[in-house]
Amino acid sequence: MDYFLSEEQEMIVDVARQITDEMIIPQRAELDEKEEFPDAILQTIAQADLFGLYIPEEYGGFGGGCFDMVLALEQFGRGCVGIATAFAANALGAYPMLIAGSDELKQKYLPEIASGKKYAAFALTEANAGSDASGIQTTAELDGDHWVLNGTKQWITNAGEANIYTVIAITDRAKGPRGATMFVVEDTDEGFSYGAKEKKLGIRASSTRELIFKDCRIPKDRMIGRQGTGFITIMRTLDQSRPGIAALGLGLGQGALDEAVTYAKQRVQFDKPIISFQAVQHILADMAIQLEASRALVYATARNVDTHKTGVSKIASMCKVMATDMAMKVTTDAVQVLAGYGYMREYPVEKMMRDAKILQIYEGTNQIQRNVIGQELNKEYGKK
């Protein structure tokens, strides 16, 4: 379907498509198997000017928005959600600075992220703070000119590979939701270390570890925004990043549909290609319907996020839920179409199905997304 992309957006798609076809797809199975971080591919993405796609030109980026990122992430997701996650996690790490950071902080860190010289990561989750962010135990206390961080972050994407971490910690527990603040921690900071690399079901080319802070001292000016604004910054970050996760779902769904249709045309049973059987056609048709409907919602949402800076939480959650539930369904169906072959690692769809699951879990489970949507509906109808 024609979504009336601008000439610039067509170019973003072209560049991302070429990287996906020439680098990501040929390497995805090996990186998944070896659980290897895709450093060379990330550097290619950086060289192609896509690392700083969403970063303003004054900080060395391309000056694009949420929709531009969606277009690039859709292509990368078509190739490999693991590699695409390693890329996308940089944006998630950078957004808090972009949204709430001081100009000094932006000048210091964003150009290095935009050029791909340094990788970024975002740290919210803890053992007792998943869906319930109020369970955060990590603390930051002011000591002269320094903040001192203590605590452990869990399941942090790009941990151990990134150089720049945006971390939320409690600065005043008595203030509840207004008692959390975001900070920038560098990989070389004293008192900062990593846990062991996690073994995962999918997205195995991305790296996931704990961040451990033991009296980790960072200069006072590493605070992002004002004290107590951590949760607000995170909510605004997620408004930007959730359409990106939805875009990974779109790409993954497209990749799975491509594999399923191609296979169904070639596979002969009962003397006919299996695509000639209605039982198979209907599965493929349902995959295509859900995919295109999701794409329409994700694109429309991303365009809204770019034009309306606030009040986009509901649609950001809606597109995340729809596109990632679709990806889970469509990849599962693709395995069914390829049947026995689909279950084997020789074909890419088993990996696609494994990778799909995380999309329903990270950046807020799809149940939490529905909470957001429900709460927004409650507010909207309360005004009437």
Place this chain on the structure above:
Amino acid sequence: MKIFVCVKQVPDAKDVRLDPKTNTLAREGVQSIMNPYDRHALEEAVRLKEQHGGTVTVISMGPPQAEATLREAISCGADEMALVSDRAFAGADTWATTYTLSMAIKKLGGADLIICGKQAIDGDTAQVGPGLAERMGMPYLTCVRKVVSVAGQVIRLERMMDDGYDLVEAELPMLFTVVKEINEPRIPSLKGKMKAKKQELVMLSAADIGADPDLLGLKGSPTQVVNVFPPEMRGERCLLEGTADEQVAQLATKLEAIL
């Protein structure tokens, strides 16, 4: 350093057909690409520019549609592009082509370094690089697999040989041709693509480059193609089976019978 890279638009090797009547390459409906060796030449030029400064100009002699290949080169890091295009160039062999290219490069102010692909995958002559160097009065090296260093006017190169490589030193200005082992060409960047869209194309005709009409195109080409035909399949093929030792024994018997 002023670097020129010669690029040629060629039919995609995956899709080559001969016109059965004229015995020339059928170009209609065939995807055109940048000659793969030229991609490596371009990449090396862009890397040299990134390390040592200067400009990279891509130049092509060809029909107007070769503009697409030049724009692709800009998206991969070239700074300027020139298309040498005129009906008078049609039917040129490598003798006339090198004359035309040399006149165009001189017209554009000359070069410190010219880099070409080893050969084009359509004609496969591997003559344009060396021929152009002769026309320019430059030393040249072919089949370069590595640029070791550039210091002042001295360039050190590794030239690939059948049994290893030669380490050769040459003085600029010079020309070298590259093999695909020299580098991994980059994927076009977003800013490169945007530049490619806007970049002005320098168009040069036979008159613009001040060429002698008698030395151009078919008229200026001593090579006349009499016939082009696919080779007939000859000889008998057989597959030897068994263990390695058994296969060697069978092969030896067959060879003895021939000798």
